[in-house]
Amino acid sequence: MGGAPDKHPLNNPTKEKPDATVKPVDWSDFRDHIATADREGRRQWIYPRKVSGPFFRWRTWFSWLLLFIMFAGPFITIRGNPLLLMNIVERKFVVFGQIFWPQDMIIFAVAVLLFVVSILIFTTAFGRLWCGWACPQTVMMEMVFRKVEYLLEGDAPSQRELNAAPWHAGKIARKVAKQVIFFAISFLVGNVLLSYIIGWQPLFQIIIDPPARHLTGLAFMLGFALLFYGIFARFREQACTFICPYGRLQSLLLDENSIVVAYDYKRGEKRGPLRHEQKYGERRYAGFGDCVACNQCVSVCPTGIDIRNGTQMECVHCTACMDACDNVMTKVGSPRGLIRYASLNGIERGERLRVTPRLVGYSVVLLALATVLGLMIFTRADVEATVLRASGTLFQQMPDGHFSNLYTLRIVNKTSRELPVELRLEQPAGTLQVMGGKLVVPPQKLLENSLLVELEPAAMKSGTTPLLLGVYCDGRKIQTLKTAFVGPRN
Ligand code: SF4
Ligand code: SF4
Numbered sequence: 001m002g003g004a005p006d007k008h009p010l011n012n013p014t015k016e017k018p019d020a021t022v023k024p025v026d027w028s029d030f031r032d033h034i035a036t037a038d039r040e041g042r043r044q045w046i047y048p049r050k051v052s053g054p055f056f057r058w059r060t061w062f063s064w065l066l067l068f069i070m071f072a073g074p075f076i077t078i079r080g081n082p083l084l085l086m087n088i089v090e091r092k093f094v095v096f097g098q099i100f101w102p103q104d105m106i107i108f109a110v111a112v113l114l115f116v117v118s119i120l121i122f123t124t125a126f127g128r129l130w131c132g133w134a135c136p137q138t139v140m141m142e143m144v145f146r147k148v149e150y151l152l153e154g155d156a157p158s159q160r161e162l163n164a165a166p167w168h169a170g171k172i173a174r175k176v177a178k179q180v181i182f183f184a185i186s187f188l189v190g191n192v193l194l195s196y197i198i199g200w201q202p203l204f205q206i207i208i209d210p211p212a213r214h215l216t217g218l219a220f221m222l223g224f225a226l227l228f229y230g231i232f233a234r235f236r237e238q239a240c241t242f243i244c245p246y247g248r249l250q251s252l253l254l255d256e257n258s259i260v261v262a263y264d265y266k267r268g269e270k271r272g273p274l275r276h277e278q279k280y281g282e283r284r285y286a287g288f289g290d291c292v293a294c295n296q297c298v299s300v301c302p303t304g305i306d307i308r309n310g311t312q313m314e315c316v317h318c319t320a321c322m323d324a325c326d327n328v329m330t331k332v333g334s335p336r337g338l339i340r341y342a343s344l345n346g347i348e349r350g351e352r353l354r355v356t357p358r359l360v361g362y363s364v365v366l367l368a369l370a371t372v373l374g375l376m377i378f379t380r381a382d383v384e385a386t387v388l389r390a391s392g393t394l395f396q397q398m399p400d401g402h403f404s405n406l407y408t409l410r411i412v413n414k415t416s417r418e419l420p421v422e423l424r425l426e427q428p429a430g431t432l433q434v435m436g437g438k439l440v441v442p443p444q445k446l447l448e449n450s451l452l453v454e455l456e457p458a459a460m461k462s463g464t465t466p467l468l469l470g471v472y473c474d475g476r477k478i479q480t481l482k483t484a485f486v487g488p489r490n
Contacts, residue, residue: 035304053323190224
């Protein structure tokens with residue numbers, strides 16, 4: 001029969017050649033071993049193919065923003081304080097310009113709880129959106145190191161061929177260049193991390209001073225660089241599979257309403273390759289779904305899994321398989337979204353995201369914690385003082401018959417300005433002497449000083465006498481300290 005030629009894409013398959021260097025994989029036992037290891041436990045190197053598509057474009061733009069924040073972060077200040085500083089050595093922490101000291105441990109504990117609960121809620125509702133879009137490991141691996149690799153060694157098939165080829169000048173040059181660039185980026189990233197710990201000024205000092213003056217700092221610089229080099233050059237996706245606990249939490253947090261990267265098996269199965277002679281209707285009649293078994297979703301996956309087997313621990317929700325499959329669907333003229341963001345209920349029953357009792361419960365806890373944290377930060381004192389009796393001392397009797405006790409005073413100034421502090425003995429009557437004269441606490445510092453308190457015997461009780469000390473700043477009482485005065489027993 002003549003007539004117009006059949007233009008349906010299902011009957012005009014893509015010209016794209018299958019990747020001859022990809023070994024056929026038996027996915028039927030995918031639950032018995034991870035995709036990056038063979039049955040004997042040997043590492044299977046993953047060569048993900050380049051991907052293109054809208055999700056990849058949005059992720060790229062978002063990654064540029066995150067990388068900019070990451071690299072610019074140490075130089076951004078809020079009211080003179082860094083945006084973020086985690087100085088474990090000096091036990092000083094700055095978040096969004098707010099300084100937190102070890103004395104703020106309770107605030108820190110509530111903030112950690114809040115962070116954990118937000119992760120629970122977020123993961124329950126949206127799966128591992130964080131991993132695919134914002135995790136530094138994924139951003140650095142897929143948007144920086146992987147791109148350097150593509151630039152120097154080409155797409156996955158070229159990389160396989162290069163690795164299989166005998167050593168020659170071209171291969172050596174490309175491999176050396178890649179490792180040098182990888183190490184340089186790792187060194188840069190290590191320095192950025194270090195500047196979030198000690199601040200960029202001390203880091204700059206380490207760089208410009210003679211090496212002998214900062215051996216510890218240099219050791220950390222090198223250590224961080226080697227750590228990141230090891231992760232991004234060799235360890236790669238295994239950091240997500242073996243080390244990161246978040247992926248393992250998935251099985252606890254996800255339920256049938258969580259949004260995940262999912263293959264619509266109802267639409268896709270039974271999968272089967274396109275055949276030239278097969279008409280669209282014939283394909284449907286033969287029981288085939290939209291999946292044309294092209295394996296593009298597998299070949300782009302950076303963790304080497306087949307999403308058609310369902311949600312798996314290794315999946316970092318990077319959306320590469322969504323883009324790859326959408327490209328195939330477009331070519332064959334089927335609707336996009338065979339692999340998409342969806343919940344199990346969404347695929348099985350066509351349900352939209354539902355607010356489950358679990359989600360409501362987590363949200364209530366989150367709101368309560370956020371309120372507590374907000375109150376704690378809002379009412380947090382700028383100055384915090386503690387007083388303890390000096391160790392190894394008891395009491396002394398003066399020539400005039402008065403008794404004295406020695407104390408150690410610690411004052412933390414959490415502000416960015418110098419604070420003059422005054423101490424007054426409020427109860428009982430007596431004298432208080434600050435050793436070394438006036439108390440002036442430098443900004444963001446801890447001041448330690450000694451105090452001598454003298455009481456006349458009439459003001460003392462037998463054994464210990466409770467003391468109340470008032471801490472004043474700018475003429476305003478900011479804290480009352482309680483301690484004990486030790487004297488003889490009657
Ligand atoms: S890319 Fe899409 S069509 Fe191709 S195998 Fe994967 S799910 Fe099937
Ligand atoms: S299955 Fe898809 S979303 Fe998950 S890691 Fe692989 S490519 Fe990324």
